[in-house]
Amino acid sequence: MDRDYDLIVVGTGFASSFFLSAYLARCRADARILVLERGRRDTHAWQLRHRRPASTTPQTTFVNRHRRKQWFYTPALGGGSNCWWAVTPRMMPSDFALQSTYGVGTDWPLSYDELEEFYCHAEALMAVSGPDDRSPQPRSQPYPQPPHRFSQPDQLLKKAYPELFFHQPTARARLATAQRPACCASGVCHLCPIDAKFTVLNEMGHLYADPRVTLVLEAAVQSVETTGRTARGVRYIKDGAEVQAQGQLVVLGANALFNPHILLRSGLSHPLLGKFLHEQVAVSATIDLDGVDNFQGSTSITGHGYMLYDGPHRSQRAACLIESWNVPTLRLERGKWRQRLVLKFLFEDLPAPHNHVRIAAGDPAQPETVYRNHSEYAQRGIDALAEALPEILRPLPVEKIDFDPRPSPTENHILGTTPMGTDPRRSIVDRGLVHHQVRNLLVLGGGAFPTSSPVNPTLTLSALSLWAAHNLLT
Numbered sequence: 001m002d003r004d005y006d007l008i009v010v011g012t013g014f015a016s017s018f019f020l021s022a023y024l025a026r027c028r029a030d031a032r033i034l035v036l037e038r039g040r041r042d043t044h045a046w047q048l049r050h051r052r053p054a055s056t057t058p059q060t061t062f063v064n065r066h067r068r069k070q071w072f073y074t075p076a077l078g079g080g081s082n083c084w085w086a087v088t089p090r091m092m093p094s095d096f097a098l099q100s101t102y103g104v105g106t107d108w109p110l111s112y113d114e115l116e117e118f119y120c121h122a123e124a125l126m127a128v129s130g131p132d133d134r135s136p137q138p139r140s141q142p143y144p145q146p147p148h149r150f151s152q153p154d155q156l157l158k159k160a161y162p163e164l165f166f167h168q169p170t171a172r173a174r175l176a177t178a179q180r181p182a183c184c185a186s187g188v189c190h191l192c193p194i195d196a197k198f199t200v201l202n203e204m205g206h207l208y209a210d211p212r213v214t215l216v217l218e219a220a221v222q223s224v225e226t227t228g229r230t231a232r233g234v235r236y237i238k239d240g241a242e243v244q245a246q247g248q249l250v251v252l253g254a255n256a257l258f259n260p261h262i263l264l265r266s267g268l269s270h271p272l273l274g275k276f277l278h279e280q281v282a283v284s285a286t287i288d289l290d291g292v293d294n295f296q297g298s299t300s301i302t303g304h305g306y307m308l309y310d311g312p313h314r315s316q317r318a319a320c321l322i323e324s325w326n327v328p329t330l331r332l333e334r335g336k337w338r339q340r341l342v343l344k345f346l347f348e349d350l351p352a353p354h355n356h357v358r359i360a361a362g363d364p365a366q367p368e369t370v371y372r373n374h375s376e377y378a379q380r381g382i383d384a385l386a387e388a389l390p391e392i393l394r395p396l397p398v399e400k401i402d403f404d405p406r407p408s409p410t411e412n413h414i415l416g417t418t419p420m421g422t423d424p425r426r427s428i429v430d431r432g433l434v435h436h437q438v439r440n441l442l443v444l445g446g447g448a449f450p451t452s453s454p455v456n457p458t459l460t461l462s463a464l465s466l467w468a469a470h471n472l473l474t
């Protein structure tokens with residue numbers, strides 16, 4: 001039996017690390033914190049030598065029932081920060097109120113305005129680079145870093161859509177920080193060769209060296225131990241042996257695959273626990289340009305288009321965020337090599353209960369994902385794109401559009417499964433990410449998202465961790 005801790009944190013990805021950073025800033029000098037991480041500490045140098053892309057690494061920690069839909073994460077100190085692409089847009093204010101604005105989906109139990117301060121804090125911790133003129137979302141502070149350089153097609157889109165096309169916000173450094181060099185636009189962002197993107201290891205590693213923190217690696221948490229409405233601690237496996245740790249407060253940050261699995265194995269059942277597994281749905285288009293070269297940008301993805309994002313269409317079909325890619329994809333014709341633009345279109349999805357995580361039948365120690373399909377709402381958004389695309393691209397000298405309407409098998413985001421809400425019958429955690437039944441248990445991460453919005457989720461889930469810590473400690 002491990003000794004009594006003030007706080008036990010499960011996982012070391014964004015959700016846990018951002019919570020821990022806020023907790024350490026406010027807790028007592030003699031606080032005792034236990035952090036349990038199932039993975040190892042793989043240094044950047046080790047990763048450069050040995051790590052393969054997440055998509056080519058066999059997943060051994062969960063069972064995927066529908067292989068055409070894939071889910072990826074990195075089981076290591078720092079979690080998904082090791083493999084992410086560091087795209088960090090905020091959600092739009094309307095994304096928090098989809099039901100009351102457009103009559104679809106669910107409203108979040110908190111507003112954009114309430115989260116805004118924590119968005120700023122999360123962006124500061126990641127040293128996010130973003131637009132310096134105006135921004136699609138209201139902001140109380142400028143971005144910590146200036147924007148990356150646009151490519152030439154981006155410049156044409158910006159001129160045509162000054163209010164709808166922006167520099168992509170990103171935690172791929174525009175300027176060197178004390179820990180990281182500036183991005184070199186290698187386009188190999190899943191493992192940055194020069195360590196320029198934000199990771200937990202390069203910017204938040206100091207949290208795990210804090211004398212108040214005991215970090216145990218290769219420790220897989222099995223369950224939260226509870227008595228009535230109180231969490232007493234956790235049970236975990238280390239070196240093949242079962243260990244129990246006692247704590248006053250338990251925080252799960254094991255992502256939306258493993259948090260529900262741990263809760264299910266803890267006997268904390270709820271009809272909606274594990275349900276509503278979802279993520280954004282994305283398609284792409286390759287556009288050949290006549291006389292305009294591409295790939296002058298200073299990072300791998302340079303632009304964000306909001307031309308198909310917000311508006312009355314959202315009562316019928318999904319919002320879409322457009323990404324403009326600066327990773328070279330060359331044409332074969334002489335003299336036209338760089339006259340090509342790749343756009344990616346990310347659509348929001350409406351989560352459905354038939355897509356879910358459950359305890360694997362053959363191996364209760366693993367979660368199992370069951371994913372039938374994305375929503376008709378998302379599909380209607382994709383269907384409308386083919387018609388809208390030529391008009392959107394009118395400001396560019398388009399030679400040919402090659403639009404692929406087949407969604408990619410993954411966007412690498414894992415959302416839903418422990419949704420937040422005000423009604424304990426229809427949600428697992430409250431607006432402070434506290435478990436509705438067990439009031440000293442927090443369940444962090446993308447699992448809390450009641451709806452996805454079209455934007456990449458990690459900045460928002462990191463801001464939510466800061467918000468949760470703030471609510472708990474003030």
Ligand SMILES: Cc1cc2nc3c(=O)[nH]c(=O)nc-3n(C[C@H](O)[C@H](O)[C@H](O)COP(=O)(O)OP(=O)(O)OC[C@H]3O[C@@H](n4cnc5c(N)ncnc54)[C@H](O)[C@@H]3O)c2cc1C
Binds near residue numbers: 072222254444
């Ligand atoms: C290739 C790729 C690219 C991506 N790019 C972007 C991007 O550009 N922008 C964006 O917003 N998002 C991106 N993401 C998604 C992003 O990585 C996740 O949203 C984010 O990592 C989620 O943070 P988290 O802390 O909730 O979970 P994770 O980062 O997955 O961390 C969970 C941690 O918990 C540990 N853990 C799990 N189970 C247990 C257990 N039982 N006991 C102990 N520890 C456990 C895991 O090992 C892991 O370290 C990308 C993901 C991938 C795979």
